[in-house]
Amino acid sequence: MLRRPDSGSEYFLKMITLENVSFAYERAEQWALLDISMEIPEGAIFAVMGANGSGKTSFCRLFNGLIPHSIQGAFKGRVIIDGTCVESASVPIMATKVGMVFDDPQSQLFTAKVFDEVAFALENLRMDPDAIKDKALWALDAVGLSSYADYAPSALSGGQKQRLALAAALAMAEKILVMDEPSSQLDPAGAQDLLSLVMELRKKQGLTVIMATGCADEAARCADTVCVLSKGRLAACDTPERIFSDRALLDSYSIARPQVSQCAFHMADLGYPLARVPFKLDQAAALITEWHNAR
Numbered sequence: 001m002l003r004r005p006d007s008g009s010e011y012f013l014k015m016i017t018l019e020n021v022s023f024a025y026e027r028a029e030q031w032a033l034l035d036i037s038m039e040i041p042e043g044a045i046f047a048v049m050g051a052n053g054s055g056k057t058s059f060c061r062l063f064n065g066l067i068p069h070s071i072q073g074a075f076k077g078r079v080i081i082d083g084t085c086v087e088s089a090s091v092p093i094m095a096t097k098v099g100m101v102f103d104d105p106q107s108q109l110f111t112a113k114v115f116d117e118v119a120f121a122l123e124n125l126r127m128d129p130d131a132i133k134d135k136a137l138w139a140l141d142a143v144g145l146s147s148y149a150d151y152a153p154s155a156l157s158g159g160q161k162q163r164l165a166l167a168a169a170l171a172m173a174e175k176i177l178v179m180d181e182p183s184s185q186l187d188p189a190g191a192q193d194l195l196s197l198v199m200e201l202r203k204k205q206g207l208t209v210i211m212a213t214g215c216a217d218e219a220a221r222c223a224d225t226v227c228v229l230s231k232g233r234l235a236a237c238d239t240p241e242r243i244f245s246d247r248a249l250l251d252s253y254s255i256a257r258p259q260v261s262q263c264a265f266h267m268a269d270l271g272y273p274l275a276r277v278p279f280k281l282d283q284a285a286a287l288i289t290e291w292h293n294a295r
Contacts, residue, residue: 015176015208016040016063021077022232023058023067032058034232036077040210040225042175045202047223047240048212051254054229056212060180062086063210065094082175095121099169103181105161108168114140114156115149117164118171139171143197159190163197170201177201179211183218191215195222216256220244220279228253245277260284 016039023033033055040046048056061067068075069091079086081097102108111117118136127135140146143163148156153164162182169177177198183191199222201207213219219226219240226243228236230253236243243249244261257265263284264277274291278284 014039015042015044015082016210017078017080018062019078019080021062021079022075023062024074025058026072028073031232032073033062036232036234038227038234038237040208042208043202043206044224045199045209045211045222047219047226048210048229049214049216049219049226049255050229050235053231054253055232056229057180058232059229060100060178060210060212063094063176063178064098064100065089065091092125095172096125097173098176098178099166099173101162101165101169101177101179101182103184105158105165105185108165109153109161112152113149114145114151114153114164117153118168121168121172135171136167139167142170142201143167157190159186159193162186162190162194166194166197174205174207176208177210179209181212181214183213183215191218198222214256216244216258216261220258220261228255240279241277244279 018036018038021033021036022031024031036059048059050056058067061071062079063081063086065086067073068087075087081094084093084097086094109117111120115136118139119132122132122135137146137149140149143166145160145163145167148160153161156164166177179198183194186194195218198207198209198211202209211218211223223240225237226240227234228243228249235253236246236249243255244258247265249255250257258279260278260281260283264274264287267274272291274287276287278287
């Protein structure tokens with residue numbers, strides 16, 4: 001059993017297990033993922049970082065069965081999601097456990113109404129119409145779009161479209177959400193709103209979130225664990241504090257730094273080191289105040 005991410009006292013079961021997972025795309029000369037093993041606990045927010053080509057998107061595709069079922073290639077190891085082995089389950093079955101949100105919400109939206117977008121996948125599962133309505137309305141309410149049910153998706157803003165894609169994912173799978181660069185096409189305010197929503201859903205529902213991101217400030221703000229990939233290998237997996245205070249690690253794998261961490265590194269270079277490297281704004285404020293008072 002694993003320690004709950006947001007508590008020092010509660011313990012609970014792991015939600016996701018990867019055992020020696022490797023994958024190479026068809027006709028590729030190198031492995032996209034190579035010998036990755038880890039456990040992700042229920043209710044965790046798990047950030048995946050790495051340079052372009054490090055394997056982040058391939059990693060995200062493991063959890064809903066796109067790899068190995070829909071994307072051809074060589075697959076080794078086991079991925080176990082909420083007690084189900086992905087290799088032995090179909091993509092539709094995994095879609096009821098794992099919701100996916102991609103970087104471009106427009107690519108996921110294709111119906112005439114916001115409500116229909118959320119209800120579409122549920123209808124394909126042949127759910128009872130009343131159950132579909134209840135679940136779709138619940139998902140829209142969860143992301144703050146209940147008043148837009150009759151709107152056309154094309155009438156929504158970029159941030160609202162991403163919320164709609166999130167609602168469609170939540171309606172199908174309430175336990176696990178996988179997000180591949182979800183804020184890459186949003187402005188800073190929209191990205192902040194999306195992260196706040198994801199953190200709220202984790203708190204209210206115990207949602208387990210896997211988020212590939214190139215933004216260190218996003219990972220620092222919401223993640224319990226940060227995983228660093230390099231050429232398909234697991235280079236590091238630890239708390240945000242340990243990852244973002246390891247300057248050699250960040251340099252070696254071209255990982256962006258949170259702005260406050262970069263400030264601390266710059267102060268250290270000038271001969272003014274802080275007691276430790278912060279990765280959140282409130283930590284930086286406290287440490288700089290402590291440093292100033294000590295001087």
